[in-house]
Amino acid sequence: SQPGAPAPVAAPMRDLEWGQINFIHTTDIHGWLGGHLQEPQYSADWGDYISFTSHMRKKADEKGVDLLVIDTGDRIEGNGLYDASNPKGKYSYDIFGEQTIDALCTGNHELYQETSVAREHNTTVPKFKHSYIASNLDYIEPETGNQIPQAQRYIKFTTKNLGYNVVALGFLFNFDRNANNSVVQPVEEAMKEEWFQKAIREKPDLFLVIGHVGLRMKEFEQIFKVIRDENWYTPIAFLGGHAHVRDARKFDDKAYAIASGRYFETIGFLSIDGIKKKSGSEVSAEAAVTFKRRYIDNNLFGLHYHTGLNESTFPTEHGRNVSRLIAEGRKALNLDDSFGCASQDLWMSRAPYPSDSSIFSWLETQVLPDSIVNEERKDVPRLAIVNTGAIRFDIFKGAFTKDSTYLISPFISRFNYIPDVPYAVASKVLELLNNGGPVFSSALDTQYLTIPEQAVPRGPFFEAASAETDNEGRRLLFADVDSPQKPLSLSGANSLSKQDEDKGKDDPELIGGYTTRDDLGDDGDDAIHSPIKFYAVPNCIQAKISFPSPPGNGDGNDTAPAPDPETVDLVFIDYVQPWVIKALQFSGGDYSNDNVKVYTNSTLTDVIAGWVKKHWKKDC
Numbered sequence: 001s002q003p004g005a006p007a008p009v010a011a012p013m014r015d016l017e018w019g020q021i022n023f024i025h026t027t028d029i030h031g032w033l034g035g036h037l038q039e040p041q042y043s044a045d046w047g048d049y050i051s052f053t054s055h056m057r058k059k060a061d062e063k064g065v066d067l068l069v070i071d072t073g074d075r076i077e078g079n080g081l082y083d084a085s086n087p088k089g090k091y092s093y094d095i096f097g098e099q100t101i102d103a104l105c106t107g108n109h110e111l112y113q114e115t116s117v118a119r120e121h122n123t124t125v126p127k128f129k130h131s132y133i134a135s136n137l138d139y140i141e142p143e144t145g146n147q148i149p150q151a152q153r154y155i156k157f158t159t160k161n162l163g164y165n166v167v168a169l170g171f172l173f174n175f176d177r178n179a180n181n182s183v184v185q186p187v188e189e190a191m192k193e194e195w196f197q198k199a200i201r202e203k204p205d206l207f208l209v210i211g212h213v214g215l216r217m218k219e220f221e222q223i224f225k226v227i228r229d230e231n232w233y234t235p236i237a238f239l240g241g242h243a244h245v246r247d248a249r250k251f252d253d254k255a256y257a258i259a260s261g262r263y264f265e266t267i268g269f270l271s272i273d274g275i276k277k278k279s280g281s282e283v284s285a286e287a288a289v290t291f292k293r294r295y296i297d298n299n300l301f302g303l304h305y306h307t308g309l310n311e312s313t314f315p316t317e318h319g320r321n322v323s324r325l326i327a328e329g330r331k332a333l334n335l336d337d338s339f340g341c342a343s344q345d346l347w348m349s350r351a352p353y354p355s356d357s358s359i360f361s362w363l364e365t366q367v368l369p370d371s372i373v374n375e376e377r378k379d380v381p382r383l384a385i386v387n388t389g390a391i392r393f394d395i396f397k398g399a400f401t402k403d404s405t406y407l408i409s410p411f412i413s414r415f416n417y418i419p420d421v422p423y424a425v426a427s428k429v430l431e432l433l434n435n436g437g438p439v440f441s442s443a444l445d446t447q448y449l450t451i452p453e454q455a456v457p458r459g460p461f462f463e464a465a466s467a468e469t470d471n472e473g474r475r476l477l478f479a480d481v482d483s484p485q486k487p488l489s490l491s492g493a494n495s496l497s498k499q500d501e502d503k504g505k506d507d508p509e510l511i512g513g514y515t516t517r518d519d520l521g522d523d524g525d526d527a528i529h530s531p532i533k534f535y536a537v538p539n540c541i542q543a544k545i546s547f548p549s550p551p552g553n554g555d556g557n558d559t560a561p562a563p564d565p566e567t568v569d570l571v572f573i574d575y576v577q578p579w580v581i582k583a584l585q586f587s588g589g590d591y592s593n594d595n596v597k598v599y600t601n602s603t604l605t606d607v608i609a610g611w612v613k614k615h616w617k618k619d620c
């Protein structure tokens with residue numbers, strides 16, 4: 001792990017349950033190759049992961065089973081190691097490329113900017129030329145304008161130890177905000193292509209579908225149905241992502257999917273047993289296939305535990321070298337430079353909104369009013385709108401570093417505005433963005449405004465939890481408050497923490513963390529945690545800036561409300577522009593993109609960094 005990273009705290013653990021084919025899975029790592037420097041539970045880095053997979057491959061060989069390492073995209077945007085360099089990814093592409101990966105695909109984040117699409121094509125695809133799969137993604141070559149597959153459409157291989165034949169596909173959900181040098185083919189269209197029809201008739205022992213697709217999104221369901229119609233009994237393993245959650249979904253007895261979280265907090269483990277080799281004909285209906293999964297907290301305590309190694313035997317030379325490369329990259333980019341000291345934690349969804357601990361309340365009441373200023377229009381009252389999805393992570397009490405700015409908001413979106421909008425019209429926009437779903441077309445679904453954990457369709461357990469409220473009536477996003485995984489019940493746990501053994505306790509005090517419930521039960525997490533509550537957030541927040549003050553003599557005793565301004569500047573982060581225009585039109589404003597002007601060239605990242613430097617004392 002990285003210098004300065006806190007040591008992980010020991011926790012009661014569940015073992016990995018190996019099968020004939022085993023998968024180790026990362027997804028949505030968003031540049032967090034250095035691990036989490038402020039959270040011991042997730043503090044292992046990509047070098048440690050390389051050591052881990054090397055030991056796990058050896059274990060698989062000793063057991064005579066197979067192990068495949070998978071990544072399902074969104075490798076970029078969200079961490080200084082990627083975002084702070086010029087060009088972006090100067091260090092992170094090479095560091096990521098040090099891992100041996102058996103199948104990988106593209107996420108939507110690789111496609112927002114033309115430069116990252118091209119970088120993927122010219123760097124990651126050739127690096128992983130035998131394992132990169134692009135079933136529904138094309139690249140437009142800049143030299144010729146030709147549209148070519150971003151990588152091979154599917155791969156076929158035979159596993160090393162048990163000799164299973166596998167056909168692997170790699171999809172992206174039906175994403176449509178991609179840069180012009182890429183083409184995403186809707187999944188249902190891709191499945192009509194000749195290559196796909198050939199692939200599903202290959203009669204392998206196992207279909208492997210990797211995808212940057214939420215498990216509960218329609219795309220995986222569609223792929224499952226088409227493969228299953230043609231292959232009644234063949235096991236199908238889906239490895240997905242995009243939703244930033246730990247989840248497992250059952251499609252049928254022989255088809256399961258897992259998703260392995262976000263930000264390199266989680267290393268997913270899926271095992272399959274009972275796969276029957278085909279002897280030229282169809283697999284028999286009787287073959288019973290079992291799927292097991294484990295969500296590994298990415299820290300050294302757990303990685304040592306699962307490999308049976310320790311501090312001195314665990315790191316491989318390769319792993320150590322990669323950890324060193326990460327440390328060098330971080331140093332060159334000055335990622336640990338402190339911009340200010342946060343006096344408290346500010347949460348995205350672990351605190352209710354609005355509240356003093358909500359990062360969105362902090363933005364709305366402190367950061368935006370102080371920072372969204374265009375000198376030429378500084379006295380014009382304005383509404384400033386930011387989508388909650390623009391914020392990606394929490395702020396922890398302590399040093400707020402250069403790195404933190406990219407963890408919080410990596411996007412290069414700037415602030416635009418429409419001048420002098422009648423207040424009666426402008427004041428309706430926020431409500432429509434947050435609650436006016438049907439006003440917008442399906443292409444402008446308002447779910448794309450909020451945080452992925454809330455936006456992407458989630459399983460029945462999440463849905464049930466999000467119908468709950470806390471005792472003050474605030475809607476929960478998900479909270480395993482009623483999960484059987486309570487601190488008092490540690491059934492299935494194999495190792496108590498050293499501290500707790502020393503204290504001679506049977507039921508140690510647990511630390512807060514993921515307590516996942518999915519289609520396979522509530523025993524998926526490797527480390528047993530006490531549950532954390534997550535609260536729902538709105539799609540967008542809004543700050544009222546430079547509004548008229550209440551009338552009166554300023555003695556503070558005035559009760560009359562301030563008058564509304566006649567007109568305001570409607571300022572918004574550029575990502576939300578299509579929704580804002582639509583909401584204005586619905587509210588009776590005759591506006592289009594032609595009315596939009598640049599308000600400030602600062603990104604939200606710049607705005608937050610500037611505010612922290614100005615308002616928080618430098619050192620902690």
Ligand SMILES: Nc1ccn([C@@H]2O[C@H](COP(=O)(O)O)[C@@H](O)[C@H]2O)c(=O)n1
Pocket residue numbers: 074108109112242243387388389390391411412413447448449450451452455575
């Ligand atoms: N310029 C951008 C780009 C994206 N977002 C937000 O991120 C969400 C997608 O995140 P994933 O990690 O799940 O791909 C998207 O729905 C937006 O909320 C943004 O705010 N600005």
